[in-house]
Amino acid sequence: MKSKIGIIIGREFNERVRKKSFIITTLLTPLLMIALMVAPALIMSYSGGETKQIAVVDESGIVAPKLQSNEELQFQTLDIPLDAVRKLPADAYFAILHIGSDILSNPTAARLYTNSPGGISTETNICSQIESIIEAEKLKMYNIENLPQILAQIETKIALQSFKNDSDSTDDKQADQASSSIVATVIAYVLSFMLYMFLIIYGAMVMQSVIEEKNNRVLEVMVSSVRPFQMMLGKILGVASVAVVQILIWLVIIFVAGYFLVPSLLPDDITAALVMMQQGAEAGSVAPDADIDLLQALLTLTDVGYLMKICATLLLFMVGGFLLYAAMFAAAGSAVDNAQDAQQLQLPITLPIILSLIIMVTVINDPTSPIAFWCSMFPLTSPIVMMARIPYDIPAWEIIVSLLLLYATFAVTVWGAAKIYRVGILMHGKKPSFKELWRWMRYK
Amino acid sequence: MDILQIENVSKSFANHKALDDVSLTIPQGSIYGFLGPNGAGKTTLLRIINRITAPDSGRVLFDGHPITADDIYSIGYMPEERGLYKKMKVGEQAIFFARLKGLTHSEATKRLKEWFDKFQISDWWNRSVDELSKGMAQKVQFITTILHSPKLLIFDEPFSGFDPINANLLKSEILELRDKGATIIFSTHNMSSVEEICDHITLINKSRNILSGNVKEIRHRHGANTFELDYRGDEATLLGAIGNRCEIMESNPSLTGYSSIKIHIADDAQLRSVISAANESVNLRSFRELIPSMNDIFIRAVNGTL
Numbered sequence: 001m002k003s004k005i006g007i008i009i010g011r012e013f014n015e016r017v018r019k020k021s022f023i024i025t026t027l028l029t030p031l032l033m034i035a036l037m038v039a040p041a042l043i044m045s046y047s048g049g050e051t052k053q054i055a056v057v058d059e060s061g062i063v064a065p066k067l068q069s070n071e072e073l074q075f076q077t078l079d080i081p082l083d084a085v086r087k088l089p090a091d092a093y094f095a096i097l098h099i100g101s102d103i104l105s106n107p108t109a110a111r112l113y114t115n116s117p118g119g120i121s122t123e124t125n126i127c128s129q130i131e132s133i134i135e136a137e138k139l140k141m142y143n144i145e146n147l148p149q150i151l152a153q154i155e156t157k158i159a160l161q162s163f164k165n166d167s168d169s170t171d172d173k174q175a176d177q178a179s180s181s182i183v184a185t186v187i188a189y190v191l192s193f194m195l196y197m198f199l200i201i202y203g204a205m206v207m208q209s210v211i212e213e214k215n216n217r218v219l220e221v222m223v224s225s226v227r228p229f230q231m232m233l234g235k236i237l238g239v240a241s242v243a244v245v246q247i248l249i250w251l252v253i254i255f256v257a258g259y260f261l262v263p264s265l266l267p268d269d270i271t272a273a274l275v276m277m278q279q280g281a282e283a284g285s286v287a288p289d290a291d292i293d294l295l296q297a298l299l300t301l302t303d304v305g306y307l308m309k310i311c312a313t314l315l316l317f318m319v320g321g322f323l324l325y326a327a328m329f330a331a332a333g334s335a336v337d338n339a340q341d342a343q344q345l346q347l348p349i350t351l352p353i354i355l356s357l358i359i360m361v362t363v364i365n366d367p368t369s370p371i372a373f374w375c376s377m378f379p380l381t382s383p384i385v386m387m388a389r390i391p392y393d394i395p396a397w398e399i400i401v402s403l404l405l406l407y408a409t410f411a412v413t414v415w416g417a418a419k420i421y422r423v424g425i426l427m428h429g430k431k432p433s434f435k436e437l438w439r440w441m442r443y444k
Numbered sequence: 445m446d447i448l449q450i451e452n453v454s455k456s457f458a459n460h461k462a463l464d465d466v467s468l469t470i471p472q473g474s475i476y477g478f479l480g481p482n483g484a485g486k487t488t489l490l491r492i493i494n495r496i497t498a499p500d501s502g503r504v505l506f507d508g509h510p511i512t513a514d515d516i517y518s519i520g521y522m523p524e525e526r527g528l529y530k531k532m533k534v535g536e537q538a539i540f541f542a543r544l545k546g547l548t549h550s551e552a553t554k555r556l557k558e559w560f561d562k563f564q565i566s567d568w569w570n571r572s573v574d575e576l577s578k579g580m581a582q583k584v585q586f587i588t589t590i591l592h593s594p595k596l597l598i599f600d601e602p603f604s605g606f607d608p609i610n611a612n613l614l615k616s617e618i619l620e621l622r623d624k625g626a627t628i629i630f631s632t633h634n635m636s637s638v639e640e641i642c643d644h645i646t647l648i649n650k651s652r653n654i655l656s657g658n659v660k661e662i663r664h665r666h667g668a669n670t671f672e673l674d675y676r677g678d679e680a681t682l683l684g685a686i687g688n689r690c691e692i693m694e695s696n697p698s699l700t701g702y703s704s705i706k707i708h709i710a711d712d713a714q715l716r717s718v719i720s721a722a723n724e725s726v727n728l729r730s731f732r733e734l735i736p737s738m739n740d741i742f743i744r745a746v747n748g749t750l
Contacts (some may be wrong), residue, residue, distance in 0.1 A: 007543050015532065217527030221585070224494045224521035225544040227513075426496070439458060 004226050005234045012209075012238025017245065026246050030253040052094035052122060057082045059101040063110075066133045073125060083423040090115040097126060104137060184391035185364055191314055192360045192388040199321055199353050199383070202243045203329040206236060207342060210333030210425075219425040228422040232334075233414065236326040240319055247318065251311055258301075274298055313390050313399060320406040321383025324413055325349065331417035331437075334424030342430040356384035367392040377402050379409035416441055447627045448493065453502035455488055462488040463499070466650040470629060473677045475622055477638045477659075478626055479738075480648035481746055487524065489561065489667035490598055493629070494521050506596075514628075517546045522589040524600035524631075527575045527581055535560075535569035536654070538588050545592040552591065559587045563613075580608050586614065590621065597621060599630035603637055615641060635739040644679075645738070649746050653669040663735040669709045670734040671718075676701050677726030685725035689718045702729065 043183055056077045058064035067075040075097075078085055082098050094116065100109030110130055112123065137303045139147060210232075213219050222231055277299050300306060332345035359381060363372040376386040381403045389401065423440040424432075432440070448470040455463040463485045470476045478486045491497045493504060495516060504511045506518075528536055535556065542552035560566045563583055573581060582605060590597060602610045602618070619641060622628055632638060638645060639659065647655035657664065670693065675682065679697040682705065686692075694706040709715050722728055736744075 004544060011540055170658065216530060217525035218529055219526060221527045223496045225516055396745040
């Protein structure tokens with residue numbers, strides 16, 4: 001019996017893995033993801049090269065001397081009236097900034113005349129500069145002594161470092177260091193979306209292929225040598241192994257790319273600080289100037305144990321969730337003759353998947369809320385919801401109980417699905433109602 | 445020795461009874477036909493023999509023991525609707541089905557090469573199934589059905605969709621398999637093929653076995669003692685000689701000299717006296733019993749007028 005399932009798994013696996021579409025999507029998806037992450041940064045760094053000339057006509061005399069030019073914007077104060085400046089050739093300046101004489105009392109007295117469409121970053125930059133100049137001017141009116149020194153002294157930037165309150169490991173600083181919650185949120189989003197896509201795409205693939213085999217009448221030939229249960233399980237496991245192989249290829253690509261690319265992209269001082277932090281140093285002590293959030297995020301992303309835990313649980317939940325849903329998709333596929341008829345049966349199956357994605361958003365806000373807990377235990381929602389919780393370091397027993405429930409439910413579901421499948425694959429014609437499906441399950 | 449015994453098998457689906465207390469036995473080495481109108485329950489019976497579905501009551505004995513899961517290695521089944529994976533290569537697909545029937549990869553490849561040579565289709569090996577015509581696909585399907593040399597072969601409507609040349613090829617292959625010791629069951633509507641190759645038949649109508657037995661025996665049993673005589677000579681002389689010994693059904697005198705006459709005889713004793721009287725009066729060329737075709741028997745049985 002084992003070997004027959006093996007033969008079927010082999011066929012399902014080979015047929016899919018050898019397809020051009022599989023090879024293309026497997027190799028292109030990570031490239032696409034990397035491109036999506038890298039492209040904005042590249043575009044920013046190239047487009048930032050051009051400096052924009054801004055002519056400033058300041059009737060108040062307060063703003064213009066304090067505007068600071070930078071790589072992006074170059075301010076040039078002109079002492080001629082606005083009307084004259086506006087008559088200058090269009091390519092002389094990128095834009096003309098006009099500050100009214102009543103700027104201190106009238107926040108709308110600043111105007112920007114652009115010769116070509118201006119970007120949002122230009123406007124934000126100018127806006128924030130004017131704001132701080134006016135704020136400083138207003139502060140000055142209170143006649144406080146040593147104001148610039150006071151302002152410089154009170155400027156503060158808080159970097160909240162989170163630690164896990166774990167009394168067992170007070171000696172070990174490394175163990176206390178909780179994961180960066182920014183990274184956890186990103187990972188939670190990515191993982192649960194990935195799982196969602198996998199359940200929907202690969203689940204539908206199982207259903208589609210059952211319908212196709214039923215229409216081809218291949219199933220009739222098969223059932224004379226294999227039990228329907230073996231056929232169904234073989235198909236589900238075959239497709240599951242395709243999904244696992246695809247995920248593994250992606251993980252390998254991501255890790256290899258991350259291992260070689262990330263260090264070369266980072267500035268040297270950050271890399272050095274990172275190495276010290278990995279050895280247990282406090283973030284604040286190694287690099288007081290560096291962005292502590294960034295350091296913490298990098299620390300989490302380079303924590304091999306953390307990543308291994310996430311990858312291992314990802315595979316377990318993905319396979320378990322897929323098996324559970326694929327069994328239901330296979331039963332639905334066996335009951336109908338074509339994809340149109342399948343839609344009605346498909347809806348109740350995809351509903352919990354979509355629901356889990358909606359719940360996932362609230363789970364990310366509060367990974368320990370009761371709804372997060374119970375939905376990560378309920379087998380139909382647990383794969384996606386639990387995947388959104390795991391990056392936040394939840395207790396191991398919750399993961400284990402959730403996995404046990406998931407796989408136990410799969411065992412029961414596959415048994416019931418096989419009963420429908422066994423009858424369904426030989427039935428042609430009328431689409432069965434849910435009542436009939438229930439009766440099929442009780443046939444001898 | 446009977447290879448298959450079906451004892452009081454019944455099977456119901458949601459709103460109809462597909463098989464109602466059907467019993468029959470299939471002798472080893474025979475070619476056995478399942479006849480019956482559409483929807484009579486033939487396919488359900490074939491599926492029960494193949495263990496695709498289980499009967500509600502009754503049992504199936506294979507080689508004298510209740511049929512088990514391992515017995516399917518000794519059975520080859522070709523369903524009415526041929527099914528092959530369209531995108532798969534022919535050779536690979538045939539190996540796949542052979543392995544499901546318990547052959548190893550190398551053994552399956554070896555046997556398949558032989559059969560592909562025999563059917564002269566070796567160059568199809570690496571083509572995908574959707575490039576093949578329906579008839580070509582059926583040849584492949586036939587090979588995958590018989591490849592594991594099963595003791596019992598089951599064909600559901602084997603001749604449908606074959607052109608006459610390939611149907612003949614199939615027929616001779618079936619006879620050859622029988623000569624090598626296999627038992628063959630097939631279900632069909634094609635009555636001429638039943639007369640040609642079946643030893644035994646069972647006629648199923650409305651879920652019940654209404655007629656079972658040896659083809660020759662059945663046809664003679666339902667022959668109704670009708671005979672046809674071909675002769676040369678005078679019609680009136682003949683009628684005078686045999687007219688009081690039998691019932692004349694139809695007389696076709698001919699001016700060219702070869703005439704024929706159809707008669708009905710009450711019993712075997714009369715038969716001899718009719719023959720000798722006819723022999724005395726005219727030049728008898730032939731004398732034969734008019735046995736009904738399976739087609740007639742089928743229609744009469746289904747209409748309840750047998």
